[in-house]
Amino acid sequence: MSDKKRASDFVDEERLWARQMYLATFGETSKGGVNRQALSAEEIEARKLLMDWSAEIGLTAFIDDIGNLFFRRDGTDPALAPVMTGSHIDSQPTGGKFDGSYGVVAAFEAIQAIIDAGLELKRPVEVAVWLNEEGSRFAPGMMGSEAYAGVRSLDDMLPVTDREGVSVKDALPAALAATPDATHREFGCPVFAFLEAHIEQGPVLEAEEKVVGVVTGIQGVRRMRVRVTGEEAHAGTTPTAERKDAIQAASKIVTELYEQINEDPQTKFTIGMMNITPNVPSVISSEVLFSIDIRHENSEYLEKMAVRTEAICAEFGDVCKVEAWRIAESDSVYFDDRMTAAVEEACVALKTPYRRMFSAAGHDARQLSYICPTAMIFVPCEKGISHNEAENATPGDLRDGAKVLADVLTKLGNDTDTNTKEV
């Protein structure tokens, strides 16, 4: 052990928890949750709070055209690209106190710990706050990270409207005007590495009494729609042989899909939505429209299951017409080995119980992984409950995650090796 100070020793549990709880008052709900949707008045107020935190610890603020915020602590070599950490502060309408906001609070805590330890790093270290990860008001989400990484263009996002007909273009100026002290930044400025801390949103860490999940990737997904078209007819008078019953055909398809696609226990297969037309007790249904969501870590296998789903749907297209189409697809991403190794090493050095794991949910880190070496740090949340006002986590677990984050940022901040995929 060198006698050099470790940033993790300066992570302050009380300070972190106080910030976490204070941020949760912006859009707080009566049931102890948070409703802080993207570009809402509550979210804009929270942005001002982050500006205050940034100023208090001497960081420099930047903002881009979609409203992503960045708070920078300079490094000693101005020519080097920054190490970034952070997440999002928007929430679901009945969201919890920790989803996204923990990654932002932990980022501030880690950088403050680095400063308090008196560590000068070669690279700048930045808190990133990505706009509209959740997509609950403006769908689909991940707007900030996708715009920054060049996955989707600003022009595609600006016309997106919420339920009231307010567009991103309408809502954005108020958010941009709320942080006049932030300097404008272009999308896609080089990033040396990105590290996102987040609650697990699943039950694994708590069940295994681990404190940190070293996230090795994010599982891919295929989202589909199936439309079964039959013929509306009288329930009493139509002979069985002449019926084109959409519910009957859809039931056969659904049964077959659950049997075949669920074959591998690693597969997550969901039919979460089903609309029946006309949905009347004494009328044979003319149409069933349902959703399919398939997830699996192995992208090749996932694609095979999507193709098999399409084949199963086609098989039952005899009496009724069956159409299946894809609405979204993404392959699994595998995070950079050197990044996950760095997180693992920090856990070992801090004697923090950890396990390597794949993320079942999507995160901004997916988009960042397309432009720089990326990894994530998961911390446990109570019973795995998330996207729920009851979402909970312990101050000690949040502290331990921030400690790992602080030490990995320190290491990356002094890494001048260009072997990784620098942009």
Ligand SMILES: [Zn+2]
């Ligand atoms: Zn999140």
